[in-house]
Structure formats: C-alpha cells, structure tokens
Amino acid sequence: MRDLLRQRTSLKEEIEILLNNQVKMEAEASSKYLAMASWCDRNGYKNSAAYFLKQSDEERGHMLKIFNYIMTVGGTAISPEVAPVKQEFASFRSVFEAALQSEISVTQSINRIVTQSRREEDYGTENFIQWFVNEQIEEEDNARRAIELFDVIGEEGTGRYHIDKAILKISSES
C-alpha cells in the first residue's frame, strides 16, 4: 500500500494541534488588543488606541502566517473560535500590564512548539517558528517599554497625557 499519510501531509498530529492552538491564541491576542484600543479611545487616550489597533492588525498577520504554513505543509488549518475578551480595565497602566502578560503567554506557547518540533524531529516547523521567536522578543520589548514610560514620566498631573503621546513613538523607536 502506498504511504497515503506521508504523501498527503508532512505534519505530525501533535505539531498540527499545537499550531492550530497557536492560530487560536494569535486570534485571541488580536481580539484582546481591539478591546484595549476601544477602552483607550473611550477614556481619551487616542494615541494608545491607534497603537493598539496597529498591534491588533499585527497579531492577525501572525495568525495568517501560521494558518498559511499549516495549509502549505498539507495539514488541516482550523479557523479559530475566539473566547470572549476582557472589555473593561481598572486603569490606564493596567491595560499595558495586560498587554505584556498576553505577549509573555504567547512567547511561552511558541517555545513549547519549538520544543515539541525538536522532539518530533520536525525541523521544517522548527525553522518556521523561529521567526516567531524573534518577533516575540520585539513584541515583549515594546510592551515592557510602554510600562516603563509610566515610571519614567509619572502619572500625576498631566502625566497620562504625556505617556499617551509617548506611546506612539514606541514602534518607531525599534
């Protein structure tokens, strides 16, 4: 009998499940950023709203990259079901803290994919996912820089206004 399975797909089942989970995670990250953009806009932080809208688009781009990869290697790419996201935040600072937490979870999830693909000897996937490893370094750096601004500028008086202005410069700094 021909090797039906291998001729059709080069993905092992465990890796395919992990990749589809990552698609779901990136879609959820995109949705979380949208909620943050909405909150910032409602509360008068227009620049931060624009920053989060851009982040949301970026996360969706990540999701599509993985989605296309799964299709390319012959797996079944599953369109993700997104869980309900948090719409209200306690403070301006807590929005960015939530963003950083989200990026850290994504990094950890990416690392698990690298580990598993090494274990399964799937070097194609390992190579592919390395791009995300690097991308996450940048994302975490941006998220941390945003929180750092709160300490550097301070929130008293017109502090928050200046922080909001400085947020726009974060992506162009790197």
Next chain:
Amino acid sequence: MEASFRILDFLNFRRFINKIDIRSKIFDLSDESDYEFVEAPQLNIYQKLTLCELIQLRDLVNGTHFAIELNSMLHELLYQESELV
C-alpha cells in the same frame, strides 16, 4: 454503511469522532443525548447513531488510523534500508 474517505477527510472525521464526549452522554438522562448526528458531507453521509454504534465506529476509525500510521512507519524504515545499500 460504506464509506471511502480521502486521507485528509478521514483524519478530520477521526478528530470529530474522538471529540465526542461519550461518557457524559451516557450519564446525561435527556433524550437528545441518546443519539449523535454523524456527518461527512463530502461522502453524503448523514447518520443518526446510537451510543453503542458510536463506540463501535470510534473503535473502527481509530483502528484504521493505527493501520495507516503503521504503514507509514514501515515505509519509512524500508526506504531507509534501501538507501544504505
């Protein structure tokens, strides 16, 4: 009931069958959980199965998957051998 799947459709069908939580359906006393609708649109399969039939189908599908994977493993080993010669 006869079905001949394409390999990817079969894998997705297996995933669907394995996801059905038969245990909770057994303990659920309502009428709806006595049956499960099993669909494979590309082969025009639309069946209503009882829980017993579901379990048998699940075993059949998993057994088939095992045979396919075993075949893959054998292919990998056999072609490795011929390259060494």
